Amino acid sequence: MERRTAITAAFLLDAFCCMFARCYSYVMKTTYESFLKVPRPCPFCSLKEGIIAENAHAYLTYALAPYHPDHLLIIPKRHILNLLDVSAAEEDDIYELVRTALRALHASGYVDVSVLVREGDNSMKTVEHMHYNVIPNTRLGDIDHLGQKRVLLTPAEAAVETEKIQKLI
Numbered sequence: 367m368e369r370r371t372a373i374t375a376a377f378l379l380d381a382f383c384c385m386f387a388r389c390y391s392y393v394m395k396t397t398y399e400s401f402l403k404v405p406r407p408c409p410f411c412s413l414k415e416g417i418i419a420e421n422a423h424a425y426l427t428y429a430l431a432p433y434h435p436d437h438l439l440i441i442p443k444r445h446i447l448n449l450l451d452v453s454a455a456e457e458d459d460i461y462e463l464v465r466t467a468l469r470a471l472h473a474s475g476y477v478d479v480s481v482l483v484r485e486g487d488n489s490m491k492t493v494e495h496m497h498y499n500v501i502p503n504t505r506l507g508d509i510d511h512l513g514q515k516r517v518l519l520t521p522a523e524a525a526v527e528t529e530k531i532q533k534l535i
């Protein structure tokens with residue numbers, strides 16, 4: 367009977383510690399949503415910590431609110447809002463660090479990696495300073511912009527799309 371009491375006490379203590387750890391973790395962690403509500407200067411222009419690598423025009427760092435623990439970012443040092451504003455020299459340095467990030471992730475054993483740049487207020491971009499996301503093992507979704515399953519273009523639709531874009535180039 368005494369042994370059973372000891373086991374029960376140990377079980378209850380373990381359960382309590384586990385619950386406490388969960389509550390502590392929840393309370394002490396800041397959600398990205400609440401972090402974004404506080405106005406602050408551009409976090410990428412004032413980047414001083416967490417620099418994994420850098421060259422003349424760009425930094426390689428980790429994502430503050432990652433989609434995956436090894437979610438990396440490549441950030442131009444100049445405050446650029448759009449991909450089209452990147453100079454040729456900046457592009458070379460950004461891509462050098464994208465390759466560095468990919469090599470590091472592949473060396474870690476990741477096979478599936480997404481490289482993503484967002485543009486526009488409705489693209490879920492949360493920091494306006496242009497940046498590349500390099501994200502391992504995260505499926506970005508199989509739905510289209512209307513929230514429906516993606517379907518293949520017909521040959522006629524593909525021809526229309528090709529002609530439309532060629533006229534804009």
Ligand SMILES: [Zn+2]
Pocket residue numbers: 408409410411412444445446495
């Ligand atoms: Zn900036």
